[in-house]
Structure formats: structure tokens, C-alpha cells
Amino acid sequence: MTEMTASAGARPASSKTLLAVDLTGVHKYFGHVHAVDGIDLEIASGEIVAILGPNGAGKTSTIDIILGLSQPSAGHVSVMGMQPRQAISRGLISAVMQTGGLLKDLTVSETVEYTGSLFASSQPVDEVLRGAGIADIADRRVGKCSGGEQQRLRFALALLSDPVLLVLDEPTTGMDVEGRRNFWATIRKDAEQGRTVLFATHYLEEADAYADRIVLLRHGRIVADGTSSEIKAMAAGRTVRATLAGASEDMLRDVPGADTVEVRGDTVLVHSTDSDATARYLLTETSAKDLEITARGIEDAFLALTGDDTAAARTGASS
């Protein structure tokens, strides 16, 4: 088990197929802050990918770079084999914002008409309104629409140009459970037609339920990249805790089953995929005592992978 798994095996690797997103060695600095710290990411067309991570992990900065809203400080970015801005001017990328992005003094249909007019070709206004279920409020001012109606309008705008890549930044923030479920049902239906979907979220369940592939970010780096089940396997397991005087990480590097090892004074915390083997080893091969085995919930596992716990020493068992 390595901390850095290969990306999802299911995606097509044909050389004729263009990568929807291709980031190579991307860095982004804001003064002294290193928001994106060397990201390599390839997304094939047709994938549904979640970028998961806590606030400040670099999700938004990465998405802004893919959308061409900001330039990487270093590294290369291409979308459908071209610069993000070129892809946007051809209507190949769309994004749904979390909030804002709408003019309150335009009506719903005027907003669609305005945005649609900016593309070389776009879907008919009436059709888009009907598709998004907002035809009945076409003449309502955007400022008078509910949050859910505004979100449907944003979604309608994003589909106007029939994009190849749809980027969603925390798309369901502020939605209730029902709204969230409906939203994702629409996205899934849409993705079945071959659209690539990239969404950022800090909801674990959302990434788990709706993405083919999850990319975990922490401190501007990819800490894990794989299918939902791969990530789960990686994050599952138990924590073995024991008291061991004079322990060091180096000496515990080869503990069987160990995924990560953490030493806090005389306390040793081993996250293990085979807790029996780990416990047996600690009790027979070392002077460990007060041994305790606890199951780690998936939530804890994600926190461990993405948490803001830089001080804690961690070593990948086989990397």
C-alpha cells in the first residue's frame, strides 16, 4: 500500500483520445503562501472526478488554473489539448459557481439570452430553460429567485455552450439534502452522455457517492488519487496504540501491516491494514505494552489523509 496510488485504471489510455485536463508540475504562489505545490493531474474525457480536501488545501486555486482565471506560477496546464482560455473561447469548458455570478436586474431568460449570445453557437434559450426546469420563471428577475432557482439557472448557463468539461466548485453548498440529491441526479444523467465532470468538495460522502475517481489534496499537493473504493481501502484499517519507551519511527518502519507510524513521546500509534499482525509484532518483537486496537472510521481516515496536522510524523510503509 502506498500513499500515492496510480490514478484510476478504468480510464482510456488511447493516444487518439485527448486528455480533458492535463496539469504538469503546477505551482501557484501568493506571496509566501504556496497554494498549489506541484500538482500533476491527468483527467481523461468522460471521467467524473472529485477534488476533495479541507479548506485551504488548494482546491480553488487548482480549479482557477484549470479555468484560466489565474496563471500557474510554474508548470504547464492544458485543457482538451489547448490553453484554458482557448478552450473557454470555444465553449469547451463551463463552470458552475458556488454563489454569485448572476445579475439581479436581468430576468432569468435575459440572463440565458445574454450568456448564450457570447458563444459562437449555443442551445436555443427556450430549450435550455425547459431543460433546467426554469421555463415557468423565465420572466422573473434573478434577484427575486430563490437560491435553488438561481442554482438551476447557473447550471443552465453552464450547459449553454454544450461544454466538454464541466467544472463545479462546491456546487451544493447551502443546498438541503433533497436539493443536493436532485442536483447530482441531473449531473449524473448529463455525464452519461460523455461530458467530463470535475467537482471540488469538502463533503466526503459527496465525493464517495458521485465521483468515479477522487483526488485528495492537502497543502497544495495530491496525497491520494484513485477510485472511491481504492481510497476507502487505503483509508480503512485500524489504529494500534501502544506504550513503547524509546520508540522511533525508523525502528518501527518495518512493522507488518503498518500504513503510517506516529510516535508521540512514549506512545506509538500505528495505522494498520492488518492490525493482528501489527499487534503480534509489537507484543512479541518489542517491549510494547498497554496495547489497544481501535477501528478507524472512514471520516477519521480522510481527516488523517487531508488533515492540517503537519507536525505529526508520518511515514508511508512501502513508499
Added chain:
Amino acid sequence: MSTTPGITAQDLRSRRVPPMGGFTLTALKLEVRRLTRNRRTVIIAIVVPVVFFLLFGLNNQYANLRYGHGNVSAEVMISLALYGAVLATTFCGAMVSIERAQGWSRQLRLTPLSPVAYISIKILTALVLGLCSVIAVYVAGIVTHKPSMSVGLWIATGASVWIGSLLFAAFGLFLGYLLPAENVMQLLGLILALLSFAGGLFIPVSQYPHVIQEIAKWTPLYGLNELVHTPLLGNGVDWTWVVNVLAWLVIFAGGAVWRMQKDTARV
């Protein structure tokens, strides 16, 4: 849907970039329609200069006095048409601060619309309201029969005022990108009143104390105000007026472009 799994380069060839950076008459039409919904701006830009003209342009003590190739009433009318056009174009330009606050300008950056095309739409919208303002003041002049000058001068001065107000569309855009939305309009009303006094739109600059006169010559409405009165006064163009207008145009347009390029902030 044209998209299928496994997009190839061929599939993308059918996707075109819109002509003229995404500039369309549809967008311009909708921008003008938005403007008509913003009643306060329309009232300020059209009603205020007309009321000022009725108050200050018809006074029999001086209105019929000779002024260049016309009379003082015509001179006041031109000044107030300029005031109205400047209010109109500045307010329209500054509406980008509201668009920024609502995240609309960021949304537009995810469309093919180029910054140049967007600015063109904004400036043309501003000029539409500016034209309404000039026409409103000139119609007030025609109806009251006070301003006197040749038909050619009505057209020449009106056109100069309208085209000159372009400078303040750039000013509005610059401040719209620079200032937060909450108080930009009130602040602009105040700034424009001060600039109008300094530029000699309400009181001739020659009536100010010497020090004030010298300062006033550097302000952005001074050169423009002198230039739009030139056809009426007929005493030639002073090159410092032209320099004044061009220098401020460079500052405002350059500032607007500079701020716009920095503007990708989220809301």
C-alpha cells in the same frame, strides 16, 4: 449532444471562437435594457441637467447677452449638456463595480467574451445614456427658445459634448474597478460636482482666485469643457486643452485596463 466519450482533436475542430471577441448586439441591447431599469441613474443623468438648465440658463439678466457666435444661454446649455453626459457615462461605467460585487464579471470571464469586447459594450451603453442626456438638455433649449446659435453650432457642440463624454465612460470604468460597490455612486456624484466646478461648467474658471484657476487647469473636466465651447466661442483651440483631455484619457483608460486585468476575485 455532440460529445461522446473519448473526445478527439477532430471533434474539437467544429468548435468555433465567436467573431469580434464575443461582442454582440444582443448583449448591447440587454445592457441598455438594464440601464432603463435603473431609474435613479436615468433620472439623475437626464432630469438633473435639464432642471439646472431651466434654473440657470434662462435668467433674463444674462441669458440673451452675446457670447461668441451665440448667447450666454447657449453657453450654459452646452455646459449642462456636458455635465449630464458626464454623469451618464460615469455612472454607466461605474456599474461594473456592482457587476463585480455580484460575481457577474467573473462569470463573463468563463465565456468567450474578451475584455476588449466587454469594455466596448460598456462604453457603447454609456454613450447611449450620454446621448439621451445631451438630447434632453438640447430639447429643453429648443423648447424654451432662449439659447441662440446657428443650426451648425447646435450640431457641432452637441456632437462634441457627446463624443467628449467618452473620457468619463473610461473614468467610470476605472473607478468601478477600483472602488467597492456599496458607495461608489454617492462618491461619484460628489467627485463629479467638484470636477464640474473646477472645470468651469457651473461658474467660469476666470471668476475664481488666481491660485484656484491654476489648479483648475489640471483637472479632467477643464480641457473638455473648453473644447466643447470652442465652436460657439470661435477663438481657436488652445493646445493645453487637448493635452489635458488626452492625458486624462490615458490615465483613466490605462487605469481601467490595469484594474480589469487584476480582477478575477471571487465573491
